[in-house]
Structure formats: structure tokens, C-alpha cells
């Protein structure tokens with residue numbers, strides 16, 4: 001008999017649930033072109049994603065000749081305007097995401113999102129893909145006073161998901177709901193661990209360094225591995 005013992009699973013968005021690299025690369029290249037910089041490839045941009053759009057643009061400008069703050073402010077605004085207008089052209093869920101979210105829902109697991117994307121943009125992409133209603137909460141980089149790697153938005157995600165999880169587990173009062181966090185960047189793993197959650201790293205995401213160096217409690221190579229990894233992690237981290 002297997003009891004699925006995480007009540008709450010939090011997910012990062014970019015590079016974890018969704019491959020947003022094509023649309024983010026187009027937005028960076030739009031900003032770089034305004035500064036007469038050469039375009040970057042999707043593979044060059046991927047490791048620049050995960051710390052929010054401004055972080056990504058800084059990296060793009062550094063890779064193509066440097067920047068000053070005034071230039072960064074101007075191009076950041078242009079990047080966001082372009083991205084908002086072209087936010088879901090190439091963006092798709094990774095293979096197996098829908099099936100994995102269905103399986104979690106069937107098990108009564110409450111799921112939330114903590115991304116460093118602007119919350120409004122995260123909601124727009126998820127709306128366009130018809131996924132918004134699956135999540136008990138969607139927290140962006142601008143939702144709380146601090147974004148990942150701060151544990152602040154992870155704590156808030158757990159707090160909001162727990163309200164839903166507790167309502168589902170009406171008979172199981174007393175024990176706090178158990179939560180895990182799934183992400184692709186060092187910011188995700190640091191934020192999750194700082195909030196006291198076991199973490200799972202996605203090897204297919206926008207890695208800033210080799211996945212084994214992230215220090216996550218588990219690694220998955222695809223969404224077909226998510227449920228077994230969560231089951232295993234729940235067993236290993238049971239009190």
C-alpha cells in the first residue's frame with residue numbers, strides 16, 4: 001500500500017513546467033537589437049533565465065558588450081513590452097506535464113507555482129495554455145517583497161496551498177501538510193531548502209550549472225519520473 005504523502009507540491013514555471021525559452025529569447029533579442037547588439041541563440045539564453053527578466057537582460061547585455069543602469073532600465077521596459085505582446089508564441093508545457101498534473105490531482109495533491117516571472121505574465125501564459133485553474137496559487141517575482149532564492153514566496157505558496165489542502169483533508173486535522181518544491185535553477189533549490197522543503201531538480205530545464213551541483217534531494221529527467229520521485233522522496237524524508 002502506497003500512501004502519497006506530499007499534500008502540497010510547488011513548481012517553478014520557466015524551465016520546469018513550461019519551455020518558455022523561445023519566447024524569452026525573442027524578447028531578449030528585441031532588446032539587444034535596440035542597442036545594436038547581436039542576437040543570441042536559444043541555447044545561449046537558457047542559462048540566463050530563472051532570476052527574472054531584468055537578470056536575463058543583464059546577462060544578455062554582459063555577453064554582448066556590457067551595460068549601464070540607464071540603458072538597462074530603458075531596455076528592460078522594451079523587453080517587457082515586447083514579451084507581453086508575444087508571450088505564448090512558442091511556449092509549451094514540457095512533455096508529460098499535463099499527465100503528471102492530472103495524476104497529482106487524482107491523488108488529491110494541491111499544487112502551486114512560485115516563479116520569478118512577473119505574476120501578471122505568469123497568469124497570462126497559463127491562461128493561454130488553459131492551465132491556470134489547476135493551481136491553488138500562482139506567485140510571481142513581484143508578488144512578495146522578495147523573490148527566489150528568498151524562501152519568502154515558498155512559505156507563502158505553502159500557506160495558501162495549505163488552506164486548500166486542509167479543506168480536502170477534513171478528516172486529517174492535526175498533522176501539518178507535507179510539501180515539496182520542483183525547479184530547475186539554483187534559485188529554486190536554495191529557496192525551497194531555505195523554506196525547509198525537500199526539492200526536486202529538473203535536468204531538462206534552463207540549467208545555470210550541472211544539475212548534480214544544484215544540491216537538490218532528487219533529480220528528474222522528465223515528467224514521467226515525477227510521481228515516482230515524489231513517492232521516493234516522501235519515504236526518504238518521512239519523520
Ligand SMILES: O=C(O)COP(=O)(O)O
Nearest residue numbers: 014050051052115116117
Ligand atoms: O526568469 C524568469 O523570468 C522566470 O523564471 P522562473 O519561472 O524559472 O522562476
Ligand SMILES: [Mg+2]
Nearest residue numbers: 012014015050
Ligand atoms: Mg526556472
